[in-house]
Amino acid sequence: MSLTHPVASDHQLARLLQIGMVLEEVVEARAHKHYETLGGETLDKNIVNLLKGAADESAEHRGRLESLVDELDADSVAYEEIEKLVAAQYESDTDFDGVLYDQLCNEETAYKFYDDLITAIEGSDIEFTIDRRWLLETLREIRRDERDGVEDVTALMERRE
Amino acid sequence: MNTQAQYLKTIYLVQEETDGPASTGDIADNIGVSPASANEMIGKLESRGLAEHEKYKGVSLTDEGIGHARDALQTYCIIERFLLEVLEVEEFQAEARQLESVIDETVAERLDTIIDRADCCPDCFDAGTDACELLEVDVSTEPAD
Numbered sequence: 001m002s003l004t005h006p007v008a009s010d011h012q013l014a015r016l017l018q019i020g021m022v023l024e025e026v027v028e029a030r031a032h033k034h035y036e037t038l039g040g041e042t043l044d045k046n047i048v049n050l051l052k053g054a055a056d057e058s059a060e061h062r063g064r065l066e067s068l069v070d071e072l073d074a075d076s077v078a079y080e081e082i083e084k085l086v087a088a089q090y091e092s093d094t095d096f097d098g099v100l101y102d103q104l105c106n107e108e109t110a111y112k113f114y115d116d117l118i119t120a121i122e123g124s125d126i127e128f129t130i131d132r133r134w135l136l137e138t139l140r141e142i143r144r145d146e147r148d149g150v151e152d153v154t155a156l157m158e159r160r161e
Numbered sequence: 162m163n164t165q166a167q168y169l170k171t172i173y174l175v176q177e178e179t180d181g182p183a184s185t186g187d188i189a190d191n192i193g194v195s196p197a198s199a200n201e202m203i204g205k206l207e208s209r210g211l212a213e214h215e216k217y218k219g220v221s222l223t224d225e226g227i228g229h230a231r232d233a234l235q236t237y238c239i240i241e242r243f244l245l246e247v248l249e250v251e252e253f254q255a256e257a258r259q260l261e262s263v264i265d266e267t268v269a270e271r272l273d274t275i276i277d278r279a280d281c282c283p284d285c286f287d288a289g290t291d292a293c294e295l296l297e298v299d300v301s302t303e304p305a306d
Contacts, residue, residue, distance in 0.1 A: 007263075008259075012259060012260075012263075015248075015250075015256065015260065016260075016263065018248060019264070019268070019272070022243075022247060022248075022272065022275075023268070023271055023272075026271060026272075026274060026275060030274075077247070077248065081247075082247075082275060085247065085275035085276075086274070086275055088275075088277075089274055089275055089276075089277070105267075105270075105271070106271070108267070109267050109268055109270070109271045112265055112267055112268065113265070113268050116263070116265060120263060
């Protein structure tokens with residue numbers, strides 16, 4: 001358990017949601033980058049579908065987190081900025097199995113992040129300016145998607161063995 | 162980063178600064194807890210083989226403890242650099258301190274994929290300014306509580 005302290009303020013909540021947005025943007029940008037680098041024609045169809053699904057899902061999560069961040073009167077993190085940073089640090093020698101492993105890390109990290117965040121919010125008695133039920137419902141749905149994502153990548157990895 | 166990691170990081174930095182064992186008082190002050198709480202955690206670190214406590218001298222980390230402390234410091238450096246470079250947070254030290262207990266090391270590893278961190282990390286961390294000395298900002302301000 002990493003979240004040993006409850007979320008203490010609107011400001012801290014907004015910052016954590018911004019970090020969630022960045023994690024989603026990293027997933028989305030890396031999925032595009034993998035596709036671009038390895039080439040759609042040479043990639044296994046299942047991996048192409050996985051990357052496309054991951055990018056679409058992250059874009060959708062990002063939008064939902066952005067709504068929460070907006071309600072907290074904080075700034076969102078522009079996707080284009082994160083896309084540039086991902087491109088600058090991207091290692092181009094990633095192979096097919098590397099792509100799958102990267103996707104697994106993405107999904108597992110995101111799941112852990114949302115799971116810890118939900119626990120920290122549940123442990124907080126702060127009255128946020130946004131509706132707590134809406135906040136938790138949104139985060140729980142996103143966490144469920146990430147858990148499903150871990151299972152999908154794991155299944156694909158097992159099929160390739 | 163969990164509580165144990167925060168203690169190990171703090172003891173490591175106090176030891177580096179004083180070039181000797183870290184006193185319980187200094188550890189408690191740095192973390193913002195009572196000496197009794199610090200003592201309790203130090204006892205746990207000892208029983209886990211991560212630290213040694215010598216009466217009237219202070220706490221020293223074992224080799225294993227130093228390894229964990231350096232990992233924790235690296236996670237902290239990632240959080241600071243991410244806040245400054247990506248989210249452009251001016252008071253990045255204060256916020257990093259608030260968030261270090263909230264950000265897991267696996268999350269920090271992902272954030273690390275978009276920041277520009279030097280290979281020498283965490284040796285470039287300056288405990289006096291509570292920031293990496295390679296960060297291109299004015300870190301002359303007092304570190305946050």
